[in-house]
Amino acid sequence: MVDQRVIVGRREPVFAYPLLVADELPPRWACDVAPVARCRGNAILAFDGGLPAMVVEPVEAALRDCLGERLSLHQVAAGESLKSVEALLDLYRVFSRSGVRRDGIVLAFGGGTVGDTVGFAAATWHRGVPWVPLPTTLLAQVDSAIGGKVGANLGGFKNQIGSFHQPSAVVVDIGWLAYLPESALVSGMGEVIKYAVGFDPYLWGLLVCQDGPVSRMKRDLLARIVRRCIELKARLVALDERDLGPRRLLNLGHTFAHALEGSGACLDHGSAVGLGVLAASRLGIRLGLCDPQVEGDLVTLMIKLGMAVNLEGSVPAALMNAWDADKKHRAIDQIVVVPTGRGSCRVVLSPPGHMVREVTESLFAPL
Numbered sequence: 001m002v003d004q005r006v007i008v009g010r011r012e013p014v015f016a017y018p019l020l021v022a023d024e025l026p027p028r029w030a031c032d033v034a035p036v037a038r039c040r041g042n043a044i045l046a047f048d049g050g051l052p053a054m055v056v057e058p059v060e061a062a063l064r065d066c067l068g069e070r071l072s073l074h075q076v077a078a079g080e081s082l083k084s085v086e087a088l089l090d091l092y093r094v095f096s097r098s099g100v101r102r103d104g105i106v107l108a109f110g111g112g113t114v115g116d117t118v119g120f121a122a123a124t125w126h127r128g129v130p131w132v133p134l135p136t137t138l139l140a141q142v143d144s145a146i147g148g149k150v151g152a153n154l155g156g157f158k159n160q161i162g163s164f165h166q167p168s169a170v171v172v173d174i175g176w177l178a179y180l181p182e183s184a185l186v187s188g189m190g191e192v193i194k195y196a197v198g199f200d201p202y203l204w205g206l207l208v209c210q211d212g213p214v215s216r217m218k219r220d221l222l223a224r225i226v227r228r229c230i231e232l233k234a235r236l237v238a239l240d241e242r243d244l245g246p247r248r249l250l251n252l253g254h255t256f257a258h259a260l261e262g263s264g265a266c267l268d269h270g271s272a273v274g275l276g277v278l279a280a281s282r283l284g285i286r287l288g289l290c291d292p293q294v295e296g297d298l299v300t301l302m303i304k305l306g307m308a309v310n311l312e313g314s315v316p317a318a319l320m321n322a323w324d325a326d327k328k329h330r331a332i333d334q335i336v337v338v339p340t341g342r343g344s345c346r347v348v349l350s351p352p353g354h355m356v357r358e359v360t361e362s363l364f365a366p367l
């Protein structure tokens, strides 16, 4: 099923772009995506080299059908290490060789690391060229491909380099998720849990009714989850593109997640977010802002879905340093988002340090 509509915009849209969500993209989909069909310049498809050929080839064929010889291909190695200044320089050289200009288009085909890095390169090349993410991980489909945040890491800190560069369109094929390793599906659930706990009792209910781990989730349920998360994110982004107001709520779990990721703990982003949401719920309960039963329900749900609910080993010394460093990198008060129930959340400004420390350390305690 193909569903194309404008998702982001207001009564007088500041920005608006088509979203194509399909269970299986039709062969000639590219000509139906206006920014691709109308492109008169050179185009580049930057794709994750880890994608199987049966995912890459039909996409290349559909784009070739529409763009002909103006399309160049460039393979990148996905993963957090891609989000580097070196990778950006490589991309700029490739854009230059391929003759990509503002009348062209950049397509970022892969997970969140590919979207963030290639999207930032597009944002800064010739003062911004149009770009289209084709997200292939659950995390990227439910979250990172929507909203225009692009960037790279520097000096061990996440997203120190970055920009807002709204895509010209987003193309999602749920079928691409069939090739994802189980660990990447579980990781994507970290962001899904964030939406369910923080924003949407309906999504919470969908997950609670699911029987068994995410790897056994039926495709139509996965499709409903992806669509729902996209709607939730698009709604918040439309209200607050620049992350100065309600969009900040989407940082639920992320203050903890970034501290965990910065501490050298061997964790992917989505799993860190899942644990971060759990820590945030514990903080909300300690502050008297969250229904105490949320913690137990959340742990039960996460275990059922196959997600980690605690970490092995002792608390890394670097963790609290990472937390302090995260604070130093902010010009304003530390903002932590905590759940207030199953489907709601709120911002807390600079919560007491000892509480933050305790709930962070609780992630290293056996259940």
Ligand SMILES: NC(=O)c1ccc[n+]([C@@H]2O[C@H](COP(=O)([O-])OP(=O)(O)OC[C@H]3O[C@@H](n4cnc5c(N)ncnc54)[C@H](O)[C@@H]3O)[C@@H](O)[C@H]2O)c1
Residues within 6 Å of the ligand: 048, 049, 050, 051, 052, 055, 078, 079, 080, 083, 110, 111, 112, 113, 114, 116, 136, 137, 138, 139, 140, 143, 144, 145, 146, 147, 148, 149, 150, 158, 176, 177, 178, 179, 180, 181, 184, 187, 268, 269, 270
């Ligand atoms: N910009 C935003 O708003 C935003 C939001 C959330 C997360 N992020 C960022 O997203 C990044 C994480 O993204 P991710 O979890 O997608 O990781 P990723 O891009 O590293 O992909 C994970 C792995 O899955 C493989 N893969 C991707 N699609 C596949 C498929 N269909 N079949 C088989 N293998 C596939 C990749 O090769 C890679 O090994 C983090 O850097 C995070 O900061 C950004």
Ligand SMILES: [Zn+2]
Residues within 6 Å of the ligand: 143, 191, 254, 269, 273
């Ligand atoms: Zn995230």
